[in-house]
Amino acid sequence: MQAFTQLNGLVVPLDRSNVDTDAIIPKQFLKSIKRSGFGPNAFDEWRYLDHGEPGMDNSKRKINPDFVLNQARYQGGSVLLARENFGCGSSREHAPWALEDYGFRAIIAPSFADIFFNNCFKNGMLPIVLSADDVDALFKETQSAEGYKLNIDLSTQTISTPSGKTYKFEVDAFRKHCLLNGLDDIGLTMQHQDAIKAFETKHRAAQPWLFN
Amino acid sequence: MSAKTLYDKLFDSHVVTEENGTALIYIDRHLVHEVTSPQAFEGLRLAGRKPWRKDSIVATADHNTPTNGWEKGLDGIADPISRIQIETLDSNIKEFGAKAYFPFMDKGQGIVHVMGPEQGATLPGMTVVCGDSHTSTHGAFGALAHGIGTSEVEHVMATQCLVQKKSKSMLVRVDGKLGNSVTAKDVALAIIGKIGTAGGTGYAVEFGGSVIRALSMEGRMTLCNMAIEAGARAGMVAVDDATINYVKGRPYAPKADQWDAAVAYWRTLVSDDGAEFDATVVLNGDDIQPQVTWGTSPEMVVGIDGKVPDPASESDATKKCSMERALQYMGLKANTPMSEISIDKVFIGSCTNSRIEDLRAAASVAKGKKIAGNVKLALVVPGSGLVKAQAEAEGLDKVFKEAGFEWREPGCSMCLAMNADRLESGERCASTSNRNFEGRQGLGGRTHLVSPEMAAAAAIAGHFVDVRSFN
Numbered sequence: 001m002q003a004f005t006q007l008n009g010l011v012v013p014l015d016r017s018n019v020d021t022d023a024i025i026p027k028q029f030l031k032s033i034k035r036s037g038f039g040p041n042a043f044d045e046w047r048y049l050d051h052g053e054p055g056m057d058n059s060k061r062k063i064n065p066d067f068v069l070n071q072a073r074y075q076g077g078s079v080l081l082a083r084e085n086f087g088c089g090s091s092r093e094h095a096p097w098a099l100e101d102y103g104f105r106a107i108i109a110p111s112f113a114d115i116f117f118n119n120c121f122k123n124g125m126l127p128i129v130l131s132a133d134d135v136d137a138l139f140k141e142t143q144s145a146e147g148y149k150l151n152i153d154l155s156t157q158t159i160s161t162p163s164g165k166t167y168k169f170e171v172d173a174f175r176k177h178c179l180l181n182g183l184d185d186i187g188l189t190m191q192h193q194d195a196i197k198a199f200e201t202k203h204r205a206a207q208p209w210l211f212n
Numbered sequence: 213m214s215a216k217t218l219y220d221k222l223f224d225s226h227v228v229t230e231e232n233g234t235a236l237i238y239i240d241r242h243l244v245h246e247v248t249s250p251q252a253f254e255g256l257r258l259a260g261r262k263p264w265r266k267d268s269i270v271a272t273a274d275h276n277t278p279t280n281g282w283e284k285g286l287d288g289i290a291d292p293i294s295r296i297q298i299e300t301l302d303s304n305i306k307e308f309g310a311k312a313y314f315p316f317m318d319k320g321q322g323i324v325h326v327m328g329p330e331q332g333a334t335l336p337g338m339t340v341v342c343g344d345s346h347t348s349t350h351g352a353f354g355a356l357a358h359g360i361g362t363s364e365v366e367h368v369m370a371t372q373c374l375v376q377k378k379s380k381s382m383l384v385r386v387d388g389k390l391g392n393s394v395t396a397k398d399v400a401l402a403i404i405g406k407i408g409t410a411g412g413t414g415y416a417v418e419f420g421g422s423v424i425r426a427l428s429m430e431g432r433m434t435l436c437n438m439a440i441e442a443g444a445r446a447g448m449v450a451v452d453d454a455t456i457n458y459v460k461g462r463p464y465a466p467k468a469d470q471w472d473a474a475v476a477y478w479r480t481l482v483s484d485d486g487a488e489f490d491a492t493v494v495l496n497g498d499d500i501q502p503q504v505t506w507g508t509s510p511e512m513v514v515g516i517d518g519k520v521p522d523p524a525s526e527s528d529a530t531k532k533c534s535m536e537r538a539l540q541y542m543g544l545k546a547n548t549p550m551s552e553i554s555i556d557k558v559f560i561g562s563c564t565n566s567r568i569e570d571l572r573a574a575a576s577v578a579k580g581k582k583i584a585g586n587v588k589l590a591l592v593v594p595g596s597g598l599v600k601a602q603a604e605a606e607g608l609d610k611v612f613k614e615a616g617f618e619w620r621e622p623g624c625s626m627c628l629a630m631n632a633d634r635l636e637s638g639e640r641c642a643s644t645s646n647r648n649f650e651g652r653q654g655l656g657g658r659t660h661l662v663s664p665e666m667a668a669a670a671a672i673a674g675h676f677v678d679v680r681s682f683n
């Protein structure tokens with residue numbers, strides 16, 4: 001997994017609440033058996049005017065000029081600013097894969113759906129929860145200043161704005177550690193092999209029917 | 213010892229290690245389907261890893277499988293990419309092993325959340341995971357069931373554990389008694405309407421109260437299934453006689469020599485008297501009407517005697533804006549009575565409402581009637597091969613076919629429209645599934661979530677109608 005330490009990134013404001021994983025990556029792209037290449041189809045139904053299918057040449061499709069990702073000023077964005085309950089709906093990890101493949105490394109919102117939030121960390125992306133008021137203020141600043149960038153520092157858990165304002169954010173200590181060091185969960189869990197085996201023996205004795 | 217909630221008992225009894233509030237919890241059952249597993253198996257292969265305990269894995273193909281044309285076998289899968297995904301699951305299971313596998317067209321094939329319980333692969337007291345958000349369904353058995361992402365699928369395969377932080381606990385209590393033709397689906401939608409789609413975020417929810425105790429296991433599964441639509445990490449119902457009677461005799465349930473010990477343990481899987489929840493929500497079952505969603509989120513829901521709400525009366529600007537967007541997408545005008553909204557298609561199926569009881573209920577409404585002329589397609593898709601066989605043994609297929617419904621092979625079908633069953637742009641559907649998001653049932657499709665009875669009644673009437681006064 002790629003590590004996340006610091007990011008100075010252009011902010012893309014996606015001003016909708018309850019953005020679901022079906023919107024982030026529509027189901028037809030879930031037929032892929034790979035975990036890369038989803039970026040061109042992130043937000044497919046909003047981003048293009050025609051219906052997208054896997055295998056299409058996306059560069060030839062008609063884009064929706066009104067959608068924020070298609071606006072010239074937001075090209076190259078790596079920080080997604082969103083509204084509440086971002087990433088609700090299905091557990092598809094294709095959603096963070098698509099966002100990461102597109103180039104996003106951090107997402108800021110007042111709240112996230114649980115599974116999506118979890119999935120972000122597994123893919124080197126940092127989801128950040130700020131209060132609805134703070135998010136609102138960031139929306140206003142992003143929309144009023146072209147080229148608006150935020151500086152995100154995971155080690156100090158801070159976001160700083162161009163005008164020098166800083167926001168503190170919370171992050172679970174274990175997840176922070178993994179993200180800062182780019183650690184793979186499986187490797188870490190394997191360090192507890194003996195504990196897992198011991199637990200399994202005890203569990204089998206107590207509930208043998210689980211092991212039939 | 214202090215009083216514990218059901219969630220405390222399930223979580224605490226599976227903790228392998230815990231550090232600073234982050235625990236490794238042991239997973240008893242891993243349900244696998246074709247969409248969220250290929251990258252996980254690939255990860256194992258690349259790292260040279262094997263499943264920690266292949267006997268915990270129970271797999272089936274459901275999301276991509278076609279619901280007709282089975283006589284052509286794999287060649288009946290029109291989309292080559294879907295076919296590759298289904299074949300990839302076959303080869304992965306062959307390579308890595310599983311306790312049970314119900315491949316495409318097997319008589320046990322079905323939607324993973326229908327198949328697990330009916331096989332007895334889901335048992336009380338278990339931790340259950342699946343790379344699918346509706347894994348919350350299995351909580352109906354007094355199990356701790358989480359939907360997980362593909363990285364976690366790989367993690368569970370490799371280590372038999374999941375990294376988890378304990379959630380806060382919420383009790384949703386539904387008191388009183390449900391009226392006639394008011395179902396678990398209506399209860400689920402009413403709860404989501406009350407607390408919102410993010411109302412359960414960060415919580416593990418236990419459903420309790422007299423209404424829940426009176427629900428069948430099918431009904432409890434419908435309710436727990438929708439817990440994820442309220443944002444909850446897990447939904448669950450305490451074990452009682454209904455749970456134990458349902459499990460008894462199922463293929464993977466404990467056999468005679470272990471049965472009594474299992475039941476004795478399962479009986480403890482209830483919240484202790486005096487156990488404290490971080491939040492409690494109370495509804496009165498007598499007040500719940502048959503529900504219909506009007507928008508593009510399950511929380512956008514009203515009773516059948518209600519109207520499409522008016523954004524003008526919403527003071528919160530963000531909410532108002534999402535209501536306006538929803539009405540525009542749904543092609544609806546504010547203040548339209550729900551019963552005046554006509555429909556183009558009907559879908560009875562999905563892991564929410566495709567079990568035998570759901571099909572019986574829908575058939576009892578459709579019996580001896582015909583679908584309305586404006587309904588272009590009314591699909592009934594049983595949740596599994598076993599549900600299908602049972603329904604056919606009871607003659608339900610005939611009831612549906614005589615009324616003009618199509619009777620299909622099992623799978624997810626038009627719940628998410630990954631196969632050929634879908635809405636065309638602008639089509640309006642009465643659906644027993646769980647998500648009415650934009651494009652969920654097909655690009656531009658408009659989904660209204662309802663119970664099986666309400667879907668069948670809408671099919672006959674051609675528009676939404678109160679099933680209680682429909683005959």
Ligand code: SF4
Nearest residue numbers: 346562563624627628
């Ligand atoms: S029926 Fe629908 S919600 Fe259920 S598992 Fe299949 S696609 Fe998901």
